[in-house]
Amino acid sequence: MDRSVAVEISKDENGVSQVVLRSPRGASARISLHGGQVRSWKNERGEELLFTSSKAIFKPPAAVRGGIPICFPQFGNRGSLEQHGFARNRMWVVDENPPPLQSTDHSSGNAFIDLLRKSSDDDMKSWPHRYELRLRVILSVDGYLTLISRIRNVNCKPFSFSFAYHTYFSVSDIRQEIHLNDSEVRVEGLETLDYLDNLCNRERFTEQGDALTFESEVDRVYLSSSDAVAVFDHEKKRTFVIRKEGLPDVVVWNPWEKKSKAIADFGDDEYKHMLCVDAAAIEKPITLKPGEEWTGRVDLSVTASLY
Template sequence: MPMNLVHDVDGLHRIILTEPTGSSAEVLLYGGQVVSWKNERREELLFMSSKANWKPPRAIRGGIPICFPQFGNLGSLEQHGFARNRMWSLDSDPSPLPPANNQSSVDLILKSTEEDLKIWPRCFELRLRVTLSAGRLTLIPRVRNTDNKAFSFMFTLCNYFSVSDISEVRVEGLETLDYFDNLNNRQRFTEQADAITFDGEFERVYLSTPTKIAIIDHEKKRTFELWKDGMPDAVVWNPWDKKAKALQDLGDEDYQSMLCVDSAVIETPIILKPFEEWKGRQEISTVSSSYCSGQLDPRKVLYGFH
């Protein structure tokens, strides 16, 4: 299916993906960032800040930004690394991935530049395939070491989900897991709750997470199913009211309608030898749900595959 490359008013190149049931996705060459995913009823599934800054070199708050080669301030680079602040290109040679001829898909690539090498002296190629299908959005990131020495990196797909009311949302699939609490000096704890619910600022990195996590939105009667491979950690974040007011690119009330649940490699960075490649995969799908608290079969969340 054809993709549509358009120039928007901000001068950013935007790729629009569509598929027969009527759903759509929009991807920017700036940051390789998915900034919209709408279902067949044209409902926006991803959150975008009401105060998002769309002018480079600032990061865009919302959608699915990419953190590479660093997460947060866990290193010497700028917050979350530089991939989300760079201009990517269309990738004309996405092999060895199979052709995406019959799907609505785009392949992007980011290569190290002279400027990047000054702050992170490692040669790399970062590729991303974004594929839209009925009820599902798939992202396949790949990192290739094109240097003559090994290097390590962190990687995160920051998924900003649009929710009706953060107080009515629960996350299942992370029960009993260890996590780093970023609001408590990154101390390590074990999750005690049956499911994660929200009544204040929340920022945790869950470790050795299952392949499948469910984000249940009671008010919208909708569940996001996040399936991931090659990214063992999961970041769960909501800034709540005080932090939202402190963030210049987030509206004061925006925290009420967003939740970040990220696919991540943080605790144990990936190490690549020369010419080795790492590949991850993330699929997000939505299912209509009338799940009440605790009615989602945890075995399906933890071990179920589609």
Template sequence: MGHSSAVWDPRAAIEVTKDWNGIDQVTLRVPRGSSARVSLHGGQVISWRNERGEELLFTSSKAIFKPPKAMRGGIPICFPQFGNCGSLEQHGFARNKIWSIDNNPPPLHSNNCKGGSSINLLLKPSEEDLKCWPHCFEFRLRVSLGLDGDLILVSRIRNIDNKPFNFSFAYHTYFSVSDISEVRIEGLETLDYLDNLRQRERFTEQGDAITFEYEVDRVYLSSPNVVAVLDHEKKRTFVILKEGLPDVVVWNPWEKKSKSMADFGDEEYKQMLCVDGAAIEKPITLKPGKEWTGQLEILAVPSSYCSDRFDHIKGIVG
């Protein structure tokens, strides 16, 4: 941290290093001390720390850091599908590919220019990808860390093929929580959801807030663009702001499922919760030459900033 008289240069806040597999990782930092780390394996955010150095994302202690498998934790990018259907691997291939740094991205018309530091990544299909999903695309991802420590991901997917294609998408965000039984989600009340544990049958949420006492694997439909995850014990609230992402996935594997996953600790379900901005129920159709944008912004704020009423959370964000 320099003296306040020094001019802060965002470019100096970006550091590229290699992980133990020799794959580039990009670390973003801002003057107040927050940081984020992005791996070019999957374009995946693998760390997001607040100004006190506390890790805000969950990564399993048993996560496998080796291509071509996606790492269990952080924010994997699920594209061109979420879930498991057809010939594609589960959650699509984007999270398993090596991305490149995009040094000449086209301008991003966005209202989130909050300073801070950012990195632009690019994914294009390989010959192998085209065999299982025969569509030409350019996927540009910008990961930004705002001066206040908020994390912003903007995905732009352009169809450079001569025919339209469909895809589904999710930012599969693993939040670090104190204890799953102390956590609740606000903003999804009264919504319809598809329950993946009951053959994707459709139900309507009855609770005032979503709390956790057993395995949950749901896709909430036509959700508001602001959702909050309140961690009572840590007195911390994650505020999720999204654009172009109508659905929200809520997932916690609970005890039995945890024991069946090789890259997940038996008891780790207590310290994590996935809440994803997503587009799943109605796949995105992209015509030749057209571009889709999906944006996610996450803030971690002390719960004292928010009363129990969700309206106040919206008020903070403005």
């Protein structure tokens, strides 16, 4: 693969390094070295597939509201760690010595970049463990997006963490009530699963519906899901498929009207056009012994839907 054509490294409007991946058919992905965050994912027609708030803050150290933030070493807001951990707020570097690519990851036409985040003194103040976090982002010839994270314990003692790819999908109007019985946006693949409801003090429930639709705020962690979940968008006639490895849980989040107004970097009405569906490991934290490594992977594809 000719990386000089498929991979471009530049600076964004705030002088932060970023990487743009391009597929031969015109799809693209843009990754910021601030947070190792995918900021944009466009299909071959140039349509943006990820949501970013019009009020997002793009200057470090603030995390950007949108795209795909990396949540490590925790998801949520507990203890002394900042919300969703510090990985999404720190600067990363291009990994000059990445692990070998699998044969399926370097197929002809795939563009990729490897990023690296190592524990810093600032990290150690709130989470006293030495780690290496490697991220590979791959844009396939078909425009599909893959993120692979490898976390290695370079500590002298075990540590535990949770992790999520906090993916903000761009959708048409999510509100079920304005579409009568024909829901515009729904999630399938979560039926019969237990979930923790963050709106009810993490109480455990079981999903009763055949598909998840939206008429109010949702903040749930679905447990031990299958390896594939789909987001159907009737109006835009497209379906996102989330396939995952090493990430047993799925977070589904939409703040709805009231909470949107309380979030400073989020527009009052923007909840209508976004949905977070995250591949995650939350209920059972991952524990690594010294020298051990964990790998988590998500493959995001989008296809035209016929209704």
